[in-house]
Amino acid sequence: MAKRKLQSKRILLTGASSGIGYALAQQLVAAGNDILVVARREQRLISLQEATNECTGTIHCLAGDITSGDFRAEMIHWVDTNWDSTLDVLINNAGIGSHQAFADSKPEYLRQIMDVNVIAPLELIRGHLQQLRRGQSPAICNVGSVLGHVALPGNSEYCASKFALHGFSDALRAELSNEQIDVVLVSPSTTRTEFFDSLLAGPQAGKSDKGMSVQVVARKIVRAIEKGTRESILSWKALLGVWQDRIFPSLTSRQLASWYHRNSK
Numbered sequence: 378m379a380k381r382k383l384q385s386k387r388i389l390l391t392g393a394s395s396g397i398g399y400a401l402a403q404q405l406v407a408a409g410n411d412i413l414v415v416a417r418r419e420q421r422l423i424s425l426q427e428a429t430n431e432c433t434g435t436i437h438c439l440a441g442d443i444t445s446g447d448f449r450a451e452m453i454h455w456v457d458t459n460w461d462s463t464l465d466v467l468i469n470n471a472g473i474g475s476h477q478a479f480a481d482s483k484p485e486y487l488r489q490i491m492d493v494n495v496i497a498p499l500e501l502i503r504g505h506l507q508q509l510r511r512g513q514s515p516a517i518c519n520v521g522s523v524l525g526h527v528a529l530p531g532n533s534e535y536c537a538s539k540f541a542l543h544g545f546s547d548a549l550r551a552e553l554s555n556e557q558i559d560v561v562l563v564s565p566s567t568t569r570t571e572f573f574d575s576l577l578a579g580p581q582a583g584k585s586d587k588g589m590s591v592q593v594v595a596r597k598i599v600r601a602i603e604k605g606t607r608e609s610i611l612s613w614k615a616l617l618g619v620w621q622d623r624i625f626p627s628l629t630s631r632q633l634a635s636w637y638h639r640n641s642k
Protein backbone atom coordinates (compact mmCIF):
# COMPACT_ATOMS: atom_id res chain seq x y z
CA MET A 378 0.00 0.00 0.00
CA ALA A 379 1.26 3.47 -0.87
CA LYS A 380 2.51 5.54 2.07
CA ARG A 381 2.08 8.74 0.11
CA LYS A 382 0.68 9.73 -3.26
CA LEU A 383 2.96 11.94 -5.32
CA GLN A 384 0.26 14.44 -6.16
CA SER A 385 0.08 18.12 -5.14
CA LYS A 386 3.45 17.75 -3.44
CA ARG A 387 6.29 20.26 -3.30
CA ILE A 388 9.26 18.43 -4.77
CA LEU A 389 12.86 19.50 -5.28
CA LEU A 390 14.58 17.51 -8.04
CA THR A 391 18.25 17.84 -9.04
CA GLY A 392 19.63 16.84 -12.45
CA ALA A 393 16.40 17.50 -14.35
CA SER A 394 17.98 18.80 -17.56
CA SER A 395 18.38 15.34 -19.09
CA GLY A 396 17.97 11.59 -18.70
CA ILE A 397 16.28 10.12 -15.65
CA GLY A 398 15.70 13.52 -14.02
CA TYR A 399 14.00 14.94 -17.11
CA ALA A 400 11.65 11.93 -17.35
CA LEU A 401 10.96 12.09 -13.61
CA ALA A 402 10.05 15.77 -13.87
CA GLN A 403 7.68 15.04 -16.77
CA GLN A 404 5.91 12.30 -14.80
CA LEU A 405 5.74 14.29 -11.57
CA VAL A 406 4.35 17.43 -13.18
CA ALA A 407 1.80 15.37 -15.16
CA ALA A 408 0.61 13.96 -11.80
CA GLY A 409 -0.02 17.49 -10.52
CA ASN A 410 3.03 18.20 -8.38
CA ASP A 411 4.79 21.50 -7.86
CA ILE A 412 8.44 20.91 -8.74
CA LEU A 413 11.60 22.93 -8.40
CA VAL A 414 13.99 21.56 -11.03
CA VAL A 415 17.71 22.17 -10.80
CA ALA A 416 20.67 21.69 -13.18
CA ARG A 417 23.38 23.82 -14.77
CA ARG A 418 21.93 23.97 -18.32
CA GLU A 419 19.22 26.58 -17.90
CA GLN A 420 17.90 26.37 -21.47
CA ARG A 421 17.18 22.65 -21.00
CA LEU A 422 15.19 23.42 -17.84
CA ILE A 423 13.24 26.14 -19.64
CA SER A 424 12.44 23.73 -22.51
CA LEU A 425 11.21 21.20 -19.95
CA GLN A 426 9.02 23.87 -18.38
CA GLU A 427 7.63 24.91 -21.78
CA ALA A 428 7.00 21.29 -22.84
CA THR A 429 4.95 20.65 -19.71
CA ASN A 430 3.02 23.90 -19.33
CA GLU A 431 -0.29 22.17 -20.16
CA CYS A 432 0.15 19.80 -17.19
CA THR A 433 -1.78 20.16 -13.94
CA GLY A 434 1.41 20.61 -11.92
CA THR A 435 3.95 23.42 -12.14
CA ILE A 436 7.65 23.47 -12.91
CA HIS A 437 9.93 26.15 -11.46
CA CYS A 438 13.51 26.36 -12.76
CA LEU A 439 16.65 27.23 -10.87
CA ALA A 440 19.89 26.92 -12.85
CA GLY A 441 23.20 26.37 -11.10
CA ASP A 442 25.90 24.03 -9.96
CA ILE A 443 24.97 21.94 -6.91
CA THR A 444 28.63 21.69 -5.89
CA SER A 445 28.58 25.40 -5.10
CA GLY A 446 27.68 26.25 -1.50
CA ASP A 447 26.28 29.61 -2.66
CA PHE A 448 23.97 27.91 -5.14
CA ARG A 449 22.77 25.41 -2.51
CA ALA A 450 22.01 28.39 -0.24
CA GLU A 451 20.02 29.89 -3.13
CA MET A 452 17.99 26.65 -3.38
CA ILE A 453 17.18 26.77 0.34
CA HIS A 454 16.24 30.43 0.08
CA TRP A 455 13.97 29.67 -2.90
CA VAL A 456 12.01 27.10 -0.87
CA ASP A 457 11.82 29.49 2.11
CA THR A 458 10.47 32.26 -0.09
CA ASN A 459 8.18 30.40 -2.48
CA TRP A 460 6.99 27.39 -0.48
CA ASP A 461 6.81 28.91 2.99
CA SER A 462 9.89 26.94 4.15
CA THR A 463 8.13 23.65 3.44
CA LEU A 464 9.36 20.76 1.31
CA ASP A 465 7.63 17.39 0.87
CA VAL A 466 10.17 15.48 -1.22
CA LEU A 467 13.85 16.00 -2.02
CA ILE A 468 15.17 13.91 -4.93
CA ASN A 469 18.96 13.85 -5.24
CA ASN A 470 19.30 12.65 -8.82
CA ALA A 471 22.16 14.70 -10.37
CA GLY A 472 25.24 12.58 -10.92
CA ILE A 473 28.36 12.13 -13.03
CA GLY A 474 30.73 9.25 -13.72
CA SER A 475 34.06 8.21 -15.10
CA HIS A 476 35.20 4.99 -16.74
CA GLN A 477 38.90 4.35 -16.42
CA ALA A 478 41.43 2.31 -14.43
CA PHE A 479 42.08 4.13 -11.15
CA ALA A 480 45.84 4.02 -11.82
CA ASP A 481 45.33 6.11 -14.99
CA SER A 482 42.83 8.54 -13.50
CA LYS A 483 43.39 12.05 -12.15
CA PRO A 484 42.85 13.48 -8.65
CA GLU A 485 40.50 16.14 -10.09
CA TYR A 486 38.14 13.46 -11.44
CA LEU A 487 37.90 11.81 -8.03
CA ARG A 488 37.17 15.17 -6.41
CA GLN A 489 34.57 16.14 -9.02
CA ILE A 490 32.73 12.81 -8.73
CA MET A 491 32.70 12.94 -4.94
CA ASP A 492 31.59 16.60 -4.99
CA VAL A 493 28.60 15.98 -7.31
CA ASN A 494 27.58 12.47 -6.23
CA VAL A 495 28.26 12.64 -2.48
CA ILE A 496 29.05 16.03 -0.91
CA ALA A 497 26.35 17.99 -2.77
CA PRO A 498 23.44 15.58 -2.07
CA LEU A 499 24.46 15.21 1.58
CA GLU A 500 24.74 18.97 2.04
CA LEU A 501 21.40 19.46 0.26
CA ILE A 502 19.82 17.08 2.75
CA ARG A 503 21.41 18.97 5.65
CA GLY A 504 20.27 22.30 4.22
CA HIS A 505 16.69 21.25 3.48
CA LEU A 506 16.05 19.05 6.53
CA GLN A 507 14.24 21.72 8.50
CA GLN A 508 11.95 22.38 5.51
CA LEU A 509 11.30 18.63 5.11
CA ARG A 510 10.34 18.42 8.79
CA ARG A 511 7.49 20.79 7.94
CA GLY A 512 6.46 18.76 4.86
CA GLN A 513 3.54 16.42 4.28
CA SER A 514 4.67 12.75 4.73
CA PRO A 515 8.17 13.86 3.76
CA ALA A 516 10.71 11.74 1.90
CA ILE A 517 14.28 11.98 0.71
CA CYS A 518 15.12 9.97 -2.39
CA ASN A 519 18.76 9.39 -3.30
CA VAL A 520 19.44 8.07 -6.78
CA GLY A 521 22.30 5.62 -6.34
CA SER A 522 23.31 2.88 -8.74
CA VAL A 523 23.64 -0.85 -8.85
CA LEU A 524 27.37 0.05 -8.70
CA GLY A 525 26.68 1.23 -5.15
CA HIS A 526 25.95 -2.42 -4.28
CA VAL A 527 28.40 -4.34 -6.48
CA ALA A 528 31.80 -2.82 -7.33
CA LEU A 529 32.67 -2.90 -11.01
CA PRO A 530 36.37 -2.59 -11.99
CA GLY A 531 37.07 0.37 -14.29
CA ASN A 532 34.51 2.44 -12.35
CA SER A 533 36.28 2.68 -8.99
CA GLU A 534 35.64 6.40 -8.29
CA TYR A 535 31.99 6.17 -9.34
CA CYS A 536 31.56 3.01 -7.21
CA ALA A 537 33.18 4.79 -4.24
CA SER A 538 30.67 7.64 -4.60
CA LYS A 539 27.60 5.41 -4.96
CA PHE A 540 28.68 3.07 -2.11
CA ALA A 541 29.07 6.22 0.01
CA LEU A 542 25.55 7.38 -0.89
CA HIS A 543 24.25 3.89 -0.08
CA GLY A 544 25.91 3.78 3.35
CA PHE A 545 24.85 7.32 4.14
CA SER A 546 21.22 6.60 3.16
CA ASP A 547 21.12 3.55 5.48
CA ALA A 548 22.49 5.52 8.43
CA LEU A 549 20.27 8.56 7.85
CA ARG A 550 17.15 6.37 7.45
CA ALA A 551 17.68 5.02 10.95
CA GLU A 552 18.43 8.48 12.36
CA LEU A 553 15.22 9.95 10.90
CA SER A 554 12.97 6.95 11.55
CA ASN A 555 11.35 8.53 14.61
CA GLU A 556 10.52 11.68 12.63
CA GLN A 557 8.60 9.83 9.88
CA ILE A 558 10.91 11.12 7.15
CA ASP A 559 11.51 8.26 4.71
CA VAL A 560 14.93 7.81 3.12
CA VAL A 561 14.58 5.93 -0.15
CA LEU A 562 17.62 4.66 -2.06
CA VAL A 563 16.88 3.79 -5.69
CA SER A 564 19.53 2.02 -7.72
CA PRO A 565 19.15 1.96 -11.49
CA SER A 566 21.33 -0.21 -13.71
CA THR A 567 22.36 0.90 -17.20
CA THR A 568 19.79 3.39 -18.48
CA ARG A 569 19.68 5.04 -21.92
CA THR A 570 20.71 8.62 -21.09
CA GLU A 571 23.43 11.16 -21.85
CA PHE A 572 25.31 9.93 -18.77
CA PHE A 573 27.80 8.00 -20.91
CA ASP A 574 28.40 10.97 -23.22
CA SER A 575 29.38 13.17 -20.30
CA LEU A 576 31.76 10.77 -18.51
CA LEU A 577 34.80 12.63 -17.16
CA ALA A 578 37.04 9.97 -18.70
CA GLY A 579 36.70 7.02 -21.06
CA PRO A 580 33.64 7.85 -23.17
CA GLN A 581 31.96 4.66 -24.31
CA ALA A 582 30.51 5.31 -27.75
CA GLY A 583 27.13 3.73 -28.25
CA LYS A 584 26.68 2.80 -24.58
CA SER A 585 23.72 5.12 -24.15
CA ASP A 586 21.76 3.04 -26.70
CA LYS A 587 21.66 0.13 -24.25
CA GLY A 588 19.79 -0.42 -21.04
CA MET A 589 16.50 0.57 -19.49
CA SER A 590 14.35 3.41 -20.77
CA VAL A 591 14.17 6.60 -18.70
CA GLN A 592 10.37 6.37 -18.55
CA VAL A 593 10.51 2.93 -16.93
CA VAL A 594 13.21 4.01 -14.49
CA ALA A 595 11.29 7.18 -13.59
CA ARG A 596 8.07 5.19 -12.99
CA LYS A 597 9.92 2.80 -10.67
CA ILE A 598 11.44 5.73 -8.77
CA VAL A 599 8.00 7.32 -8.30
CA ARG A 600 6.63 3.98 -7.04
CA ALA A 601 9.55 3.52 -4.60
CA ILE A 602 8.99 7.02 -3.14
CA GLU A 603 5.24 6.44 -2.89
CA LYS A 604 5.77 3.18 -1.02
CA GLY A 605 8.63 4.55 1.08
CA THR A 606 10.78 1.58 0.00
CA ARG A 607 14.09 1.64 1.85
CA GLU A 608 16.15 0.25 -1.04
CA SER A 609 15.02 -0.43 -4.57
CA ILE A 610 17.21 -2.09 -7.20
CA LEU A 611 15.44 -1.31 -10.44
CA SER A 612 16.12 -4.36 -12.64
CA TRP A 613 15.86 -8.09 -11.98
CA LYS A 614 19.21 -8.81 -13.60
CA ALA A 615 20.93 -6.28 -11.31
CA LEU A 616 19.09 -7.69 -8.29
CA LEU A 617 20.42 -11.18 -9.12
CA GLY A 618 23.95 -9.75 -9.41
CA VAL A 619 23.62 -8.01 -6.04
CA TRP A 620 22.45 -11.24 -4.36
CA GLN A 621 25.22 -13.23 -6.01
CA ASP A 622 27.73 -10.71 -4.64
CA ARG A 623 26.21 -10.88 -1.14
CA ILE A 624 26.10 -14.69 -1.02
CA PHE A 625 29.25 -15.54 -3.01
CA PRO A 626 31.51 -12.46 -2.71
CA SER A 627 34.81 -14.20 -3.58
CA LEU A 628 33.35 -15.92 -6.63
CA THR A 629 31.85 -12.62 -7.83
CA SER A 630 35.16 -10.76 -7.34
CA ARG A 631 37.03 -13.43 -9.32
CA GLN A 632 34.47 -13.35 -12.15
CA LEU A 633 34.55 -9.54 -12.32
CA ALA A 634 38.37 -9.43 -12.27
CA SER A 635 38.63 -11.97 -15.07
CA TRP A 636 35.94 -10.15 -17.13
CA TYR A 637 37.78 -6.85 -16.58
CA HIS A 638 41.23 -8.14 -17.58
CA ARG A 639 39.79 -9.91 -20.64
CA ASN A 640 38.11 -6.71 -21.79
CA SER A 641 40.82 -4.17 -20.96
CA LYS A 642 43.52 -5.80 -23.12
Ligand SMILES: NC(=O)c1ccc[n+]([C@@H]2O[C@H](COP(=O)([O-])OP(=O)(O)OC[C@H]3O[C@@H](n4cnc5c(N)ncnc54)[C@H](OP(=O)(O)O)[C@@H]3O)[C@@H](O)[C@H]2O)c1
Pocket residue numbers: 391392393394395396397398415416417418419421441442443444470471472473493520521522523564565566567568569570571572573575588
Ligand atom coordinates in the same frame (compact mmCIF):
# COMPACT_ATOMS: atom_id res chain seq x y z
N1 LIG B 1 22.37 6.20 -16.96
C1 LIG B 1 22.70 5.14 -16.25
O1 LIG B 1 23.02 4.07 -16.80
C2 LIG B 1 22.66 5.20 -14.75
C3 LIG B 1 22.76 3.97 -14.04
C4 LIG B 1 22.73 4.00 -12.65
C5 LIG B 1 22.58 5.20 -11.97
N2 LIG B 1 22.49 6.37 -12.67
C6 LIG B 1 22.38 7.62 -11.89
O2 LIG B 1 21.20 8.30 -12.30
C7 LIG B 1 21.35 9.68 -12.05
C8 LIG B 1 20.90 10.46 -13.28
O3 LIG B 1 21.79 10.16 -14.35
P1 LIG B 1 21.34 10.09 -15.88
O4 LIG B 1 21.64 8.74 -16.36
O5 LIG B 1 20.00 10.64 -16.07
O6 LIG B 1 22.48 11.03 -16.52
P2 LIG B 1 22.39 12.41 -17.34
O7 LIG B 1 21.41 12.31 -18.44
O8 LIG B 1 23.81 12.72 -17.69
O9 LIG B 1 21.84 13.44 -16.24
C9 LIG B 1 22.64 13.91 -15.20
C10 LIG B 1 22.00 15.16 -14.64
O10 LIG B 1 22.81 15.65 -13.57
C11 LIG B 1 22.99 17.05 -13.74
N3 LIG B 1 24.26 17.49 -13.14
C12 LIG B 1 25.49 16.96 -13.29
N4 LIG B 1 26.39 17.68 -12.61
C13 LIG B 1 25.72 18.68 -12.01
C14 LIG B 1 26.10 19.77 -11.18
N5 LIG B 1 27.39 19.96 -10.81
N6 LIG B 1 25.15 20.63 -10.74
C15 LIG B 1 23.84 20.47 -11.10
N7 LIG B 1 23.41 19.44 -11.88
C16 LIG B 1 24.35 18.58 -12.33
C17 LIG B 1 23.00 17.24 -15.27
O11 LIG B 1 22.62 18.58 -15.60
P3 LIG B 1 23.59 19.72 -16.16
O12 LIG B 1 24.67 19.07 -16.95
O13 LIG B 1 22.66 20.58 -16.95
O14 LIG B 1 24.08 20.40 -14.93
C18 LIG B 1 21.89 16.28 -15.67
O15 LIG B 1 20.64 16.91 -15.56
C19 LIG B 1 22.81 9.90 -11.67
O16 LIG B 1 22.91 10.02 -10.27
C20 LIG B 1 23.49 8.61 -12.13
O17 LIG B 1 24.63 8.30 -11.36
C21 LIG B 1 22.53 6.40 -14.04
